[in-house]
Amino acid sequence: MSRAATRDPILVRWLLIAVAVSFLALFLVLPLAAVLTEALRKGADAYWRSLGGDDTLASIRLTLLVAGIAVPLNLAFGLAASWAIAKFDFAGKAWLISFIDLPFSVSPVISGLIYVLLFGAQSALGPWLIEHDVKIVFAVPGIVLATIFVTFPFVARELIPLMEEQGRDEEEAALTLGAGGLRTFWAITLPNVKWGLLYGVLLCNARAMGEFGAVSVVSGHIRGLTNTMPLHVEILYNEYDFVGAFAVASLLALLALVTLGAKTTLEWWHRDELAAAGRH
Amino acid sequence: MSAKSVRVIPGFSATLGLTIGYLSLVVLIPLAALILKAAGMTAQQWLDTLTDARVLASFRLSFGGAAIAALINGVFGLLVAWVLVRYPFPGRKLIDAFIDLPFALPTAVAGIALTALYAPNGWIGQLLPFKVAFTPLGAIIAMIFIGVPFVVRTVEPVLQDVDSELEEAAACLGASRVQTFLRVILPSIAPALLTGISLAFARAVGEYGSIIFIAGNLPGVSEIAPLLIVTKLEQYDYVGATAIACLMLAVSFAMLLAINMLQKWNRQRLGGLS
Numbered sequence: 001m002s003r004a005a006t007r008d009p010i011l012v013r014w015l016l017i018a019v020a021v022s023f024l025a026l027f028l029v030l031p032l033a034a035v036l037t038e039a040l041r042k043g044a045d046a047y048w049r050s051l052g053g054d055d056t057l058a059s060i061r062l063t064l065l066v067a068g069i070a071v072p073l074n075l076a077f078g079l080a081a082s083w084a085i086a087k088f089d090f091a092g093k094a095w096l097i098s099f100i101d102l103p104f105s106v107s108p109v110i111s112g113l114i115y116v117l118l119f120g121a122q123s124a125l126g127p128w129l130i131e132h133d134v135k136i137v138f139a140v141p142g143i144v145l146a147t148i149f150v151t152f153p154f155v156a157r158e159l160i161p162l163m164e165e166q167g168r169d170e171e172e173a174a175l176t177l178g179a180g181g182l183r184t185f186w187a188i189t190l191p192n193v194k195w196g197l198l199y200g201v202l203l204c205n206a207r208a209m210g211e212f213g214a215v216s217v218v219s220g221h222i223r224g225l226t227n228t229m230p231l232h233v234e235i236l237y238n239e240y241d242f243v244g245a246f247a248v249a250s251l252l253a254l255l256a257l258v259t260l261g262a263k264t265t266l267e268w269w270h271r272d273e274l275a276a277a278g279r280h
Numbered sequence: 281m282s283a284k285s286v287r288v289i290p291g292f293s294a295t296l297g298l299t300i301g302y303l304s305l306v307v308l309i310p311l312a313a314l315i316l317k318a319a320g321m322t323a324q325q326w327l328d329t330l331t332d333a334r335v336l337a338s339f340r341l342s343f344g345g346a347a348i349a350a351l352i353n354g355v356f357g358l359l360v361a362w363v364l365v366r367y368p369f370p371g372r373k374l375i376d377a378f379i380d381l382p383f384a385l386p387t388a389v390a391g392i393a394l395t396a397l398y399a400p401n402g403w404i405g406q407l408l409p410f411k412v413a414f415t416p417l418g419a420i421i422a423m424i425f426i427g428v429p430f431v432v433r434t435v436e437p438v439l440q441d442v443d444s445e446l447e448e449a450a451a452c453l454g455a456s457r458v459q460t461f462l463r464v465i466l467p468s469i470a471p472a473l474l475t476g477i478s479l480a481f482a483r484a485v486g487e488y489g490s491i492i493f494i495a496g497n498l499p500g501v502s503e504i505a506p507l508l509i510v511t512k513l514e515q516y517d518y519v520g521a522t523a524i525a526c527l528m529l530a531v532s533f534a535m536l537l538a539i540n541m542l543q544k545w546n547r548q549r550l551g552g553l554s
Contacts, residue, residue, distance in 0.1 A: 008457055016367070017363050019356075020363040020364075023360065024375060024378065024379070024428075027424060027428055028425075030404070031393035031394055032381070034393045034397050034402075035393045038392075077298070080299050080302075081295070081303075083291060083295045084291075084292060084298075087291075088287065096300075103307060105486075105536045107485070107487075107488065107525075107528055108487075108489070109506035109509050110486070113314065113513065113521060114313055114314045116513060118309070118310050118313040120518075122518055123313075149306055152306060168289060171288075176288070181289075203384075206383075209386070210387070210388075210389070212387045213487075213488035213489050217510060230489070233388045233389065234493075237392050237493065242396075249386075249388070252385070253385060255386075256389075257384075261377075
């Protein structure tokens with residue numbers, strides 16, 4: 001079983017490995033290292049002090065609030081959409097799936113712009129909203145809407161292929177044996193897809209907390225009120241408070257690393273129970 | 281199976297209704313608002329916006345820069361995927377997990393980190409004889425960063441599936457490794473590679489957060505199209521913003537269509553191989 005004919009010379013191997021690792025070190029590892037170095041440039045005290053600022057704490061609270069609304073809504077939507085698409089046949093299914101994926105191919109800035117056009121003061125709805133004192137754009141509701149838009153497909157696109165792969169037999173058996181619809185869902189479907197669901201929620205949450213472009217357009221950048229963490233990073237950075245900007249950035253980088261770690265663990269342990277297709 | 285089968289599973293109308301309702305509310309109606317706004321524009325308004333030198337320059341940077349970044353990612357992404365699939369070496373699994381960092385790292389964080397690295401006094405910037413940060417080159421660096429995972433992730437599974445017997449056959453017939461790669465392996469991964477490059481391109485065209493910090497944003501030189509949309513919005517030029525957004529959206533949809541066709545081709549290729 002010698003495979004020498006299809007093996008590359010050892011020199012070629014190590015050369016290619018060296019080039020690949022250097023490329024990744026240059027583009028992935030160094031930026032991460034730069035965030036930590038810059039955040040700690042003036043010592044740990046300055047780092048913690050800048051994280052404790054009122055505006056920073058407000059931005060952390062707002063980010064948690066926005067993700068706390070957007071993620072559960074998209075989770076509920078993902079479950080409903082995957083149930084409808086995987087468990088039933090109907091005309092236009094392929095279209096529906098394409099529409100669900102749509103937000104992934106729209107520039108974040110455009111994702112924000114559409115809500116400004118819809119709810120801004122210049123829009124058809126604008127005067128009515130002003131008259132009734134409803135603030136959507138340049139306020140928290142707009143930020144939530146834009147975040148929901150950009151994170152819309154994550155849970156659904158993880159669950160749809162997974163539930164399609166698992167078929168309908170188990171649900172049909174449970175129903176035939178007398179279980180109700182909801183009980184079938186809780187006892188059969190949900191346990192079958194739990195790791196895929198967690199996977200989708202993780203990615204959805206990371207994007208919800210880290211979104212910049214879409215949120216930037218609708219936020220209005222009011223300090224302490226409509227600044228999420230990524231927007232606060234920008235403000236601090238533009239004010240030349242580099243330690244502050246990189247300190248908040250280090251929290252977001254930590255979130256990214258935790259997400260990556262959890263995602264990788266899921267992939268290693270539950271590869272079979274995650275959807276095979278479209279891993280990004 | 282001529283008779284229509286009875287649906288045993290409940291909840292069809294409820295879940296489909298919820299799906300379509302939520303989809304319309306969050307995605308379709310807002311997007312329709314953009315298209316409606318664009319439909320209300322006169323030909324003169326379109327012409328004014330789209331022939332503006334500043335707009336054209338921003339398109340050149342967004343599309344041209346994205347194309348360069350996607351090609352660079354094509355070369356290095358293929359190389360990384362090849363090394364990760366073919367050569368077992370210590371730390372491979374860790375590196376593989378790390379590839380997705382640009383998906384997980386918020387773009388603003390990437391932006392300021394890359395700027396710190398490539399600024400004239402940064403770790404990389406001080407080693408280079410030319411300026412990177414605050415030039416169009418900086419925008420391309422950021423576009424490369426956010427595109428890294430696309431090519432690697434689309435090529436990896438296909439490379440894993442390439443039949444080793446085909447390579448052995450090529451070797452038996454006297455092909456060198458380079459010939460085998462170019463004539464046997466590359467054609468079978470070409471659709472996946474092209475898909476990855478297109479995805480990286482599409483992402484880079486629309487990218488905003490990581491670029492605005494490093495590019496310098498000089499109008500006509502290092503200003504990307506998404507930033508110009510933001511600038512026009514800030515000047516209450518909704519018409520201008522809408523026109524640029526619509527054009528970008530049209531290109532995204534064309535890309536989406538092309539990627540779908542590439543993936544169909546990819547599946548046919550794979551079907552033929554196995």
